[in-house]
Amino acid sequence: MEVISADVAIIGAGGAGLRSAIAVAEADPGLKVALISKVYPMRSHTVAAEGGSAGVVQDHDSLDNHFDDTVSGGDWLCDQDTVDYFVSHCTREMTQLEHWGCPWSRKPDGHVNVRAFGGMKIERTWFAADKTGFHMLHTLFQTSIKFPSIQRFDEYFALDLITDEGRVQGVVAMEIRTGAVKLFLAKSVIIATGGAGRVYQYNTNGAIVTGDGMSLAYRHGAPLRDMEFVQYHPTALPRIGVLITEGCRGEGGILVNKDGYRYLQDYGLGPPDPWPRKKAMELGPRDRLSQAFWQEEQKGRTVETPLGQAVLLDLRHLGEKKLHERLPMICELAESYMGVDPVHEPIPVRPTVHYTMGGIRTGVTTATDIPGLYAVGECSSCGIHGANRLGSNSLAELVVFGKQAGSHAAEYVKSARAVNEGTASKQAGDVLRRVKAIAEREKGERLANIRNAMAETMEAGCGIYRTGEGMQETCDTLAALKERYKGVAVGDKSRVFNTELLYAVELGYMLEVAEAMATSAVNRRESRGSHQRIDGYEKRDDQDFLKHSLAYYNPSGAPRIDYEAVNITRSQPADRVYGGEGDKIKETANV
């Protein structure tokens, strides 16, 4: 087996992985970085983020405002020390991206412009039209080319981590073009593999978003935290799940039901006028908007489309000029996929799985429970998203904590003990045998059947509203699917670019992550943020559940669930109020 030595190995070359790589290179150009990714960097799913990235810039805004919006948006399940670090570093990182060439949208005077996002008191979302993730990713990728110490291993698929006496020692990965399995020795490893939205049937995520890194860390003992919190983005195209950015509503778009009625006023987000205004109606938080859709659907007030039930996102009043300037990709996507020109017709949309708030437990430094192993981005749970992520915080997270991961990994390798090559080679051999067993199995089940059954049961039991019975059924189904997975067969016996084999390995990752989500969910007997129950646990229960859930891997069955305290420094849990109710509280506070 070929052995490649590096100081820091990074798995994933999206926004978080690239920013980490640059941070290592800047901290010490003498450190060798192996940037391992199952796709070319510009294919990473950061590319699909549309609306923008948070950073306080306006004089009448403040870090406290960003902190409050984040913590209340997260229904007080955020770690407040981490949120403080985050909000105080966002703007610097946004400016750094600007210096690297990111084409942020500007005001006439040449300063960076900002827009409003849901759940936000004051506009602070930096945007590059409606292709913010695309521009951030390409800026980071292109900038990374400047650094000779970053060696990319594009289209290398991570199969496992190497550990020795509890410390991380490297990564085993398959070169997709040859099928060759290689051992990367590294004193430090950063996981930046993104989320796991593909465990659900309908989602805004790319095919590659399969929870790989979450599963790898989990198998090695790092807990997955707050996995029950899965964000449904309120506005995606029905069935196909193409994302229609919150920026649409930030620019003034409205949501109506089949009667043309702005239904959000019935769900504690009104009154509808004046519009647009912050933290109200269509600019309420994502969890509330997705829940309102579900209620409307129950009442039979949604619109029937060939692609399923939907509500209508109306942008016509913004006018052609503004739509083409601020939301060009939305116009293009609506036209391509729905045959709708938003200048003249509303876009049918519905909530669709978008983001995993939970992930590998980390904190301000991005360190995981495993010495030498760091995690950053959607695969991680650093503590800023709580029970519901505030829109435009995830892109900022990639760079703020990407820089942290790179800096801390660079620091760690200075004093880390040398890699034990013998142990590493032995473990890599075991990994190779495991993959071969899947690759060579002659008869068995088609993997797509298992994958589809998993996606359906996640949607059915762990959706926008949940019941104990439904979640338990999902847990049971997943357990049965894990058994069936042991008999999955890959028809393709070749080595070169064998994507069937990759999908089979990915399915193993996904089943584990899905099980962590469902098991964490059924154990949380309250409603908070994106986890809403309708079986007697409709209220938030701070007495028993103001705590993070931790899912620990259990090789013989469902994960072991534990809990840990939330870090609360200065914001005590309160009611989450938006719309007119929120204004009243603000007025009282101002008196």
Place this chain on the structure above:
Amino acid sequence: MSEQQSDQQTIQIEILRYRPETDHEPVWQSYTVPFDPATSVLEGLTYIKDHLDGSVSFRWSCRMAVCGSCGMQINGEPKLACQTFLREFHPGKVRIEALANFAIERDLVVVMDDFLEKLTAIKPYVIRDQDKPLEEGEYLQTPAEQVPYMQYSQCINCMLCYSACPQYALNQEFTGPAALALAHRYNMDSRDQGVDQRMEILNMEEGVWGCTAVGACSEVCPKGVHPAAAIQQSKILGTLDYTKMNALRKFILPKGAR
């Protein structure tokens, strides 16, 4: 695509298969796939992969024409499979091949090394004599100053332009449309001062002068980048460079780069 599609219309998809370990040359293979008006060519391929033949290999991810993975020849034209719909071809069939002008790695997957090398070679990043400290904030750039480069920053690296380019077909040394457009994107950015470094590369024979201004790249670009325009503008810059017509050169370049 859901599985219950018995009442649906079907369409024939032919794929040019190539498995280097077993095929001496590419061979056509045909599949019958259900579709509805919203089914993309990509969804047709994933249907084949999931239900008919797991060995068909292709790159894909975002399904929304921004990750640039799924470029392929569809009935002879370079297109993104996620943005092309099966209904357009019915009742005829759809013939899908790997992107033209690239070596096939396997099936619909092409070798991307050459493209990546070219993208890297043109120094696609902001080059400055001295960077200002982050504490001093952003570089000011008005919307009008963004216009000259904004269009060229929209490239998703899907490589459709290379497969359409007659010059690249003849001479693989040619830097090609996407990489040249990206070089121009940075040259036209008022924050950048690297134009001289890049013009050295662009002014080589396999740089902008390799282009014969056919314009096929701009026609197939799914993002309206218009690489042909970028290359023609670079040629003017290159000429002025060569003839030392600095006054005119200043007129074309953004303020920061002069």
